[in-house]
Amino acid sequence: MAAFIQDYSGIKMPESKRTMVEGRLRKRVVATGAADLADYCARLFDGGGLADEAIHLIDVVTTNKTEFFREQEHFRVLEEVALPELLARRRAGPYTSLKVWSTASSIGAEPYTLAMVLADASQRHGGFRVDIVATDISTRVLETAATAIYPEEMIAPVPPEMRQRYLLRSKDRARRLVRIVPELRRMVRFGRLNLMDATYPVDRDLDVIFCRNILIYFDKPTQQAVLARLCDHLRPGGYLFLGHSESLAGSGLPMRPLGASVFRRE
Incomplete structure (x- = not known):
């Protein structure tokens, strides 16, 4: 999963972010009706679901810190x-x-x-x-x-x-x-x-x-x-x-x- 995220978005996902990423992916587990994270990954990488799911996956794992006049x-x-x-x-x-x-x-x-x-x-x-x-x-x-x-x-x-x-x-x-x-x-x-x-x-x-x-x-x-x-x-x-x-x-x-x-x- 980490390799796909980096290849797709350029964003590095080191082992230190594993818990954070898994926590965010649980939203997609629920949304897709998968049984658990393992089932979700299997659907994506073995079941051909990646084409439709990639955008949603990236949505939940990316960090979007922002504010008005940041670095003024x-x-x-x-x-x-x-x-x-x-x-x-x-x-x-x-x-x-x-x-x-x-x-x-x-x-x-x-x-x-x-x-x-x-x-x-x-x-x-x-x-x-x-x-x-x-x-x-x-x-x-x-x-x-x-x-x-x-x-x-x-x-x-x-x-x-x-x-x-x-x-x-x-x-x-x-x-x-x-x-x-x-x-x-x-x-x-x-x-x-x-x-x-x-x-x-x-x-x-x-x-x-x-x-x-x-x-x-x-x-x-x-x-x-x-x-x-x-x-x-x-x-x-x-x-x-x-x-x-x-x-x-x-x-x-x-x-x-x-x-x-x-x-x-x-």
């Missing part, structure tokens, strides 16, 4: 360093919009944070169009992301002025829920994508890619392969944002480090 320094760099350069080049060239990709969007906190930051910047810079593609391997989290509804406690990192502009509170205040405003929801397109795939159905002239805190789950060869594919989707001068514990060291890619795990394609 990245959004400052995007706003103060990357955007001025990208907008200057946009004014001088035939670009019709700013293209951004959130590669591991989870339940949507990262792409909606990007939408807030870029919507504010658009107002300050005379207006520009923003297209955000947000992908994840888990269909379960993408369904949550598309609804754009979150518990109130999750929006604590969002600055108060942005909460006023971009969040709607439930009419039933007892539910303590908020929803991203429609204009921001229209900026983001969600879709399922596996970073282990040989090719990505994403534009190859992107201005910004966020791929944060996912590479740490891959082994080194997988990291290098994914990074090379991501680089191919950035236009020259485009920016790649990685998690603070991730880097491009030894990749040989035409990317210049700018600090805070931010890189610009040469």
Whole structure:
């Protein structure tokens, strides 16, 4: 099972995670009507059930930690360093919009944070169009992301002025829920994508890619392969944002480090 999960998603499943994985898989044992974990595995690997079950299996074993404005320094760099350069080049060239990709969007906190930051910047810079593609391997989290509804406690990192502009509170205040405003929801397109795939159905002239805190789950060869594919989707001068514990060291890619795990394609 661990070998299949790593081959399919790139995510390493060491022996230390065995109890956690087995606990999560019990949800699928119940859902599929299998007698136990052994029966579930037999159905998948001996009974031909893997084709239909793979997506659901990955849904329950993947970890989707996320929050609004996570690693906040990245959004400052995007706003103060990357955007001025990208907008200057946009004014001088035939670009019709700013293209951004959130590669591991989870339940949507990262792409909606990007939408807030870029919507504010658009107002300050005379207006520009923003297209955000947000992908994840888990269909379960993408369904949550598309609804754009979150518990109130999750929006604590969002600055108060942005909460006023971009969040709607439930009419039933007892539910303590908020929803991203429609204009921001229209900026983001969600879709399922596996970073282990040989090719990505994403534009190859992107201005910004966020791929944060996912590479740490891959082994080194997988990291290098994914990074090379991501680089191919950035236009020259485009920016790649990685998690603070991730880097491009030894990749040989035409990317210049700018600090805070931010890189610009040469």
